[in-house]
Amino acid sequence: MSFRVNAWTEWGKLKTIVVGKADNAAFQPEEPGYKGKINNPLIAQEINWPVGKKKQSVIDAANEQLDNLSHTLTSLGIKVLRPTPIDFSQNIKTPGWEVSNMFCCVCPRDVMITIGNYVIEATMSKRGRFFEYLSYRDIIYCLWHDSHMKWKTAPKPSMNINMYWEGYWSKFEGFDSKSNEEKHQILHNYQYVLNESEIAFDAADITKMGQDIFIQHSMTTNLKGIEWLRRELDQHVKIHVLNFPYDKEPSHIDCTLVPLRPPKNNIKGVILTNPERPLLEKDKIFFEKNNWQLIDSPLPNKINSQMPSFCSSSKWLSMNLLSIDENTLIVEENETELHSLLRSLEFELIKVPYRKVFEFGGSIHCSTCDIEREDTNESFFQTN
Numbered sequence: 001m002s003f004r005v006n007a008w009t010e011w012g013k014l015k016t017i018v019v020g021k022a023d024n025a026a027f028q029p030e031e032p033g034y035k036g037k038i039n040n041p042l043i044a045q046e047i048n049w050p051v052g053k054k055k056q057s058v059i060d061a062a063n064e065q066l067d068n069l070s071h072t073l074t075s076l077g078i079k080v081l082r083p084t085p086i087d088f089s090q091n092i093k094t095p096g097w098e099v100s101n102m103f104c105c106v107c108p109r110d111v112m113i114t115i116g117n118y119v120i121e122a123t124m125s126k127r128g129r130f131f132e133y134l135s136y137r138d139i140i141y142c143l144w145h146d147s148h149m150k151w152k153t154a155p156k157p158s159m160n161i162n163m164y165w166e167g168y169w170s171k172f173e174g175f176d177s178k179s180n181e182e183k184h185q186i187l188h189n190y191q192y193v194l195n196e197s198e199i200a201f202d203a204a205d206i207t208k209m210g211q212d213i214f215i216q217h218s219m220t221t222n223l224k225g226i227e228w229l230r231r232e233l234d235q236h237v238k239i240h241v242l243n244f245p246y247d248k249e250p251s252h253i254d255c256t257l258v259p260l261r262p263p264k265n266n267i268k269g270v271i272l273t274n275p276e277r278p279l280l281e282k283d284k285i286f287f288e289k290n291n292w293q294l295i296d297s298p299l300p301n302k303i304n305s306q307m308p309s310f311c312s313s314s315k316w317l318s319m320n321l322l323s324i325d326e327n328t329l330i331v332e333e334n335e336t337e338l339h340s341l342l343r344s345l346e347f348e349l350i351k352v353p354y355r356k357v358f359e360f361g362g363s364i365h366c367s368t369c370d371i372e373r374e375d376t377n378e379s380f381f382q383t384n
Contacts, residue, residue: 001079003142004372005149007114008210010259012375013325016079018108018139019070020367022062022360023085025104026053027310029128031097032164033193033219040309050310051100053089054359061356062106066367069330069352076324081142081371083108083135092130096160099127105135106360108369110252112136113203115213116236116377119143120229121153122203125194125220130159143371152232154225157198168193172248187245194222201225204252204366209259211379213237216257218250236377240286244277254365255316259292260347261326262380268293269380270345274316275299290381295345298337308359313366320363324350330364 003016027050030036036049070080088102103126111132113120119140121133133153143149157163168191175183194200201221206229207214213233215226223241230239242257244250256274263269268291273279275296279287287294299305300318307315318338322330329342333351342349354363361367 003079003146005114005117005119005143005146007208007370007373007375008116008377009208009262009373009375010370011261011323011326012373014073014078014323014370014373016081016370016372017073018081018083018112018136018369018371019066019073020104020106020108020360021083021085022059022066022104022106022357024053024088025059025062025085025106025360026088026101027051028103028126028312028361029099029101031099031127032161032166033126033159034128034312035169036310036312038309039307039311043309053101058356058359062360065352065354065356066106069354069364069367072330072350072352078324079372081139084138086131086134092127094130094159096158097127101128102131103128104360105132106357107204107362107366108136109254109362109366110202110204112140112369113206113208114369114371115208115233117146117148118150118152118233118236119371120203120232121151123154123157123200123225125200125202127159130156154201154228155199157200163195163198163200164193165191165195175248187248190217190243190245192217192219192222192250194219196222196224199224199228201229202252204254204362207253207257207259209380210262210375211237211377212240212381214240214242214253214257216242216244216250216253218252220251238381240283242283243280244274245280247274247277250277252362252366255314255319258319258321258365260323260329260345263291266291270295272297272319274319276316286381286384289383295341298341301334301336301338303334304332304355304358308355311359313358313362317358317363317366320365322364322368332363
């Protein structure tokens with residue numbers, strides 16, 4: 001099977017994609033960059049955040065839904081590639097640190113990104129995900145047969161203790177009792193758990209919109225990581241930094257800002273936005289001046305808003321959908337309010353069950369990574 005590496009947008013007609021696997025998955029280990037939160041208060045009273053391999057029944061349930069997504073994509077004529085899971089229950093030990101186990105390979109979107117004919121491996125920001133890229137190397141070497149494909153691997157950070165801000169986790173203690181002025185100051189200082197001592201980023205903090213790439217400064221991507229991407233890609237794209245200050249622990253942009261359709265023939269483009277994480281006013285104006293319509297997602301379905309006990313993602317996985325083309329979206333089957341909104345915008349929907357995947361780090365967009373779309377390096381932003 002031959003492959004072509006090309007993806008400039010989130011909405012071009014999809015031709016080839018990676019879909020993750022849950023095999024051998026473990027609980028993401030606690031470390032300076034990650035603190036697990038058990039969503040069920042009764043369970044949280046009884047146990048601490050777990051370590052080691054997840055239950056096989058939980059893995060099997062997630063794999064059933066991942067396999068169903070893979071079959072759905074294949075039935076649409078889309079080529080699907082799958083990772084090669086390693087034993088994520090193994091511990092990691094380096095000269096500077098050690099963790100009890102790794103995580104999983106459910107979310108390729110976090111680890112790699114295709115920009116044009118480049119496949120870029122992210123540094124990653126958490127110790128437990130240090131070696132996650134190994135699960136995708138067979139895929140990348142397969143893509144290497146495309147003579148036009150270029151492969152970049154970001155410099156691997158040490159992940160030593162001096163790369164993280166220890167004070168982050170106490171930052172919001174007593175937050176609700178603070179004055180509005182104090183809250184505003186905390187939320188708008190953009191100081192996250194990663195400091196700026198080393199280059200670090202997760203690929204899922206990036207969204208592609210042709211010649212313009214938008215990157216979220218977050219818990220998982222620092223400014224030095226964004227600068228590395230700017231220097232590597234400045235001949236091909238313009239990079240814009242976004243902050244969403246009302247997200248207390250921002251991580252990965254695809255539950256916050258989701259472009260669905262570009263402006264065309266004087267018809268506005270469509271971007272799905274998160275009502276609890278509004279854009280800064282200057283960024284809102286920038287999108288609107290360039291003929292983009294910003295539409296708030298409805299609140300998540302009640303079933304999905306009750307996140308699984310060991311899920312570290314937010315209820316806004318409801319927004320985590322996948323574009324097949326400018327008019328067709330794959331969405332989680334329970335999000336009926338979102339379905340109604342998207343149909344009103346004249347999108348065709350393909351609904352799949354996906355709640356069993358949530359515990360593994362994401363939903364439909366997170367657990368995929370587009371390799372080929374029918375699109376070009378087009379500009380959708382004419383004014384600054």
